[in-house]
Amino acid sequence: MISLQPWGQATLLILGWCLLTLWCFRTALRQRWHNRRAAQRNLAVAPVMVDPVVVAYASEGGTAAALAGDLAQQLEQGGEAVSLLPLNQLSPKQLSVSHRLLIIASTYGDGEAPTNGQHFIRRLQHSQRQGQHVMQDVRYAVLALGDDDYPQFCAFGLQLHKQLQQAGAQPMFDPLCVNRLDRQSLEQWQQQLAAQGFTVADTAQGCDSAKEELTLEQRRWLNPGSPGTALYELHLSKPQHSTWQAGDIARLWLADRYRDYSIASLPEENHLRLLVREQHHDNGEPGLGSGWLCQQWQPGSTSLFSLRSNPAFHAPQAAVPLILIGNGTGLAGLRAHLKQRSLQNPQAPCWLLFGERSPEHDRIWQQELDHWYQSGVLSELDRCYSRASCVAELPAQCGRSHSGYVQHALQREQKRLLQWLKKGAAIYVCGSRDGMASDIDQLLQQWLGKRATERLQQQGCYRKDVY
Numbered sequence: 001m002i003s004l005q006p007w008g009q010a011t012l013l014i015l016g017w018c019l020l021t022l023w024c025f026r027t028a029l030r031q032r033w034h035n036r037r038a039a040q041r042n043l044a045v046a047p048v049m050v051d052p053v054v055v056a057y058a059s060e061g062g063t064a065a066a067l068a069g070d071l072a073q074q075l076e077q078g079g080e081a082v083s084l085l086p087l088n089q090l091s092p093k094q095l096s097v098s099h100r101l102l103i104i105a106s107t108y109g110d111g112e113a114p115t116n117g118q119h120f121i122r123r124l125q126h127s128q129r130q131g132q133h134v135m136q137d138v139r140y141a142v143l144a145l146g147d148d149d150y151p152q153f154c155a156f157g158l159q160l161h162k163q164l165q166q167a168g169a170q171p172m173f174d175p176l177c178v179n180r181l182d183r184q185s186l187e188q189w190q191q192q193l194a195a196q197g198f199t200v201a202d203t204a205q206g207c208d209s210a211k212e213e214l215t216l217e218q219r220r221w222l223n224p225g226s227p228g229t230a231l232y233e234l235h236l237s238k239p240q241h242s243t244w245q246a247g248d249i250a251r252l253w254l255a256d257r258y259r260d261y262s263i264a265s266l267p268e269e270n271h272l273r274l275l276v277r278e279q280h281h282d283n284g285e286p287g288l289g290s291g292w293l294c295q296q297w298q299p300g301s302t303s304l305f306s307l308r309s310n311p312a313f314h315a316p317q318a319a320v321p322l323i324l325i326g327n328g329t330g331l332a333g334l335r336a337h338l339k340q341r342s343l344q345n346p347q348a349p350c351w352l353l354f355g356e357r358s359p360e361h362d363r364i365w366q367q368e369l370d371h372w373y374q375s376g377v378l379s380e381l382d383r384c385y386s387r388a389s390c391v392a393e394l395p396a397q398c399g400r401s402h403s404g405y406v407q408h409a410l411q412r413e414q415k416r417l418l419q420w421l422k423k424g425a426a427i428y429v430c431g432s433r434d435g436m437a438s439d440i441d442q443l444l445q446q447w448l449g450k451r452a453t454e455r456l457q458q459q460g461c462y463r464k465d466v467y
């Protein structure tokens, strides 16, 4: 006779192991169950989208994302069903129900994809290898954003076009390469889309105004004694023929080249303010733009500027809680938002977290920031100093002071940040792309998950003006 005892023990052991596994994966399983329920609910009530237009974007700094958002809005206003999403979230399978695909993609690194577009081509190639022919009925158009200063001009957009074609999709027209958001190419994109039957209006919003001579009214050296390079505040005369809002950019024209600077002031202040750091090449020569602005340009004389509307960094609605994060000259773009808040909705929650080097010499715009903190325009203020070795060394200031970089302070303030996000806050990041902005991106992805971070960006609640 077979003894049941060892079988019983084994069964118990297996049962225990199964229960333990279920317990370990409980969160993921609950999430899956919720997702499925939500999907079923949506299917039950939502009308089935008949061949929606997919507008996908690949964007690092937010320009392509903002253009895609505008385009999606216009298409919807024109009566189309639209699905807007970052390229990484677009599965080839999804294209078996949507047969029209519009892609706006920028190029980064040395001809590479922005982070939220890195996986699409791999997935496309995989589905091809599996013998899936989902792209056969897809018609697509690509708007490639780039800058011809880079050797691999618009390379990622062009690679997308090639891969889509190889996968059997049909281009509606040749890919359009846009050099530094030039107006003509954006208008051409608009015309080509209109010729395909899409209802689109002003895609060219993010473009230059006419050039104007502006006078240098004053220049002030802000950080004598700093371990960093010299930082100057410049007041320029107010442009007569064009206006701007927080987030916009002043473009300095020197010969046929230009340099972009975030505008720190508002038209209400009657001058155009810039914050410029003196740059030097490896051979010690001053940089073309900063050398001109910080040294050679004499007060009272003029220089040629245009203004560039930058919808990717425009303010959210006045009451939305705002988290402004930045470093160095990035304070310029953030100050314009703070000023706008102080004029339009001084009571709405606003938090500034920004980093510089020395607590003694780099207290940029301290009085004004303190005033905004004391008067409640700023509900939270964190100043970080990378050259302070410990917190004890830091001067007593309004708000909190930290030693180290912005991203380290943000780590300490994780709980507060998550509370603000729960209340619907928007995050604006201005300053260094490498180090600061990339680390903040990683922290957000770590805390919220990749999808949720992308969703924030897509909803315009996470914007960057980084360089």
Ligand SMILES: Cc1cc2nc3c(=O)[nH]c(=O)nc-3n(C[C@H](O)[C@H](O)[C@H](O)COP(=O)(O)O)c2cc1C
Residues within 6 Å of the ligand: 058, 059, 060, 061, 062, 063, 064, 065, 106, 107, 108, 109, 110, 111, 112, 114, 145, 146, 147, 148, 150, 151, 152, 153, 154, 155, 180, 181, 467
């Ligand atoms: C670090 C860096 C690398 C870039 N590399 C390229 C490149 O290789 N080729 C190109 O055409 N443009 C390049 N660009 C320009 C961007 O593609 C262009 O500014 C684009 O408008 C940015 O769009 P986004 O804000 O949606 O990311 C680069 C820009 C940066 C800041």
